[in-house]
Amino acid sequence: MAQGFDEYYRSGDTPWDIGKPDVNLIETVKTNSIEPCRALEIGCGTGDNAIWLAQQKFEVTAFDSSEAAIEKAREKAQQAHVPCSFMVADILHSEFQKTPFGFAFDRGCFHTLDSDKDRKRFARQVHRHLADDGWWLSLIGNAEERLSYGPPRRTARDIVNAVEPHFEILSLISGQFETRLPTPPRAWVCFMRKRKSGSDA
Numbered sequence: 001m002a003q004g005f006d007e008y009y010r011s012g013d014t015p016w017d018i019g020k021p022d023v024n025l026i027e028t029v030k031t032n033s034i035e036p037c038r039a040l041e042i043g044c045g046t047g048d049n050a051i052w053l054a055q056q057k058f059e060v061t062a063f064d065s066s067e068a069a070i071e072k073a074r075e076k077a078q079q080a081h082v083p084c085s086f087m088v089a090d091i092l093h094s095e096f097q098k099t100p101f102g103f104a105f106d107r108g109c110f111h112t113l114d115s116d117k118d119r120k121r122f123a124r125q126v127h128r129h130l131a132d133d134g135w136w137l138s139l140i141g142n143a144e145e146r147l148s149y150g151p152p153r154r155t156a157r158d159i160v161n162a163v164e165p166h167f168e169i170l171s172l173i174s175g176q177f178e179t180r181l182p183t184p185p186r187a188w189v190c191f192m193r194k195r196k197s198g199s200d201a
Contacts, residue, residue, distance in 0.1 A: 009046070009068035015180040016151070017045055021052035022107055024175055024189050028137050029056065029103075032191075037102030040129060042091050043109030047073025047084065053105075054082040061098055063089040091125050092118065100131035108177070110162075111141040111152045119154075119162035127166040127194055134194045136167060142174055142186040151177065151185055159190055167192035 008014050028034070036057035041050045044062035046069050054060045054077070062084055064070055070086050077084040089096070091109065104126050113119045126136050140159060141151035156172060163169065171191045176184040 005064075005066040006068045009066050009072065014045070016108060016177065017048075018178050018180060019048060020178075021049050022139065022178060024139055024187075025049055025052070025105060025107070025137065028189075028191055029053075032135070034103055034135060037131075038098055038100070039103040039105065040096060040101040040126075042104060042106035042126070043112075044073060044086070045069050045107075047076045047086065049105060049107060050084050050086070051077055051080050051082055053103075054084050055080070058103070059083075059098070061085045061087075061096055061101070063087045063091075063094070063096070065090050092121055096129055099129050100134065101129055102131050102134050104130060104134065104136045105138075107139045108141070108151055110138050110159075111154050114152075116158070116161055119158065123163045123166050130194045132194065132196050136192045136194070138188075138190045138192070139175075139177065140188040140190060141177075142188050144174065145186045149181060149185075151187075154188070156188065159188060163190075163192060166195060168195055 039053050039058040039060050041062035044050050044064050050060045050062035067088050070088050073086045141153040143153040143155040173189050175187050175189040177187045
């Protein structure tokens with residue numbers, strides 16, 4: 001997967017890379033008054049969301065499986081004069097420092113996993129790295145979409161099966177991915193809070 005995304009980023013064939021922070025992230029942070037804290041961005045791409053969080057005084061650790069994406073993210077952060085810790089990593093197999101995080105964000109990473117087993121492992125990893133009552137915002141391709149193009153798509157049941165019992169879903173609404181595609185694909189905007197009783201096993 002990393003090699004494939006490297007090719008996309010090096011060729012510029014990245015319609016999801018919009019060159020600005022995602023409006024769903026901005027609205028969620030502001031609407032819920034999420035205070036600056038240690039934040040983890042999963043699948044950060046070229047860094048626009050991580051940079052925005054850092055500009056809001058979050059202490060950001062961000063990673064992607066694509067080395068090409070991380071190279072571009074570091075360049076952007078340097079140009080923006082904000083401190084972000086960028087690295088090449090894989091959510092399913094990595095451990096991250098500066099834990100626990102108070103907030104986690106992924107924009108189109110969770111939905112790349114085809115199996116329920118891997119999506120559950122993803123959720124366990126997020127749970128493991130979050131503080132008690134930590135927040136997780138995930139933007140996920142919506143299986144109700146009828147377009148012939150766009151991101152991988154998951155059902156609401158796919159999401160619930162993966163995140164329970166580790167997270168309480170505070171809201172699961174149908175929204176849109178901002179992209180450079182002709183018609184914006186639909187997305188699940190899933191905002192969650194870590195359950196203290198959730199198991200990491």
